[in-house]
Amino acid sequence: MSFDLGVGVPIPEPKRRWSMNKSDVIAAMADRAGMSNKDAGACLDAFFDVVADAVAAGGDKVSIPGWISFEQVHRAARTARNPQTGEPVHVAARNACKVSVGSKLKAAANSGGGAAEAPPAAPEAPPAAPSW
Numbered sequence: 001m002s003f004d005l006g007v008g009v010p011i012p013e014p015k016r017r018w019s020m021n022k023s024d025v026i027a028a029m030a031d032r033a034g035m036s037n038k039d040a041g042a043c044l045d046a047f048f049d050v051v052a053d054a055v056a057a058g059g060d061k062v063s064i065p066g067w068i069s070f071e072q073v074h075r076a077a078r079t080a081r082n083p084q085t086g087e088p089v090h091v092a093a094r095n096a097c098k099v100s101v102g103s104k105l106k107a108a109a110n111s112g113g114g115a116a117e118a119p120p121a122a123p124e125a126p127p128a129a130p131s132w
Helices: 022-033 037-057 103-110
Strands: 002-004 010-012 062-064 068-075 078-081 088-091 094-101
Touching (some): 037 062, 037 068
Antiparallel strands (some): 062 068, 078 088
């Protein structure tokens, strides 16, 4: 919906920003797949369990090509600084989860929402000018 100030120039309504919690995601999955919320919730929980187990094992990278990937990475021990005192602080080595976004998810984010296809290929070069 847009508003008109009487001068013929519509003012676009600002985009509403909102976030989805787990229940919202489950409801959307159930609606799109034509299943119950209970079944969709079980699917989502199973997905999270599989990803967490694979990342915790450390050797497996979970990848959904074009969308997202998860993997365990090792962070080496290092010396950091306390920002208030400037005193050096030892940070122990640890493992972390690295999440990488794929091209289809990036394209969906850049298009303003919704699932989008991968970005189109670069346009062909124009024909060369004649050299007479």
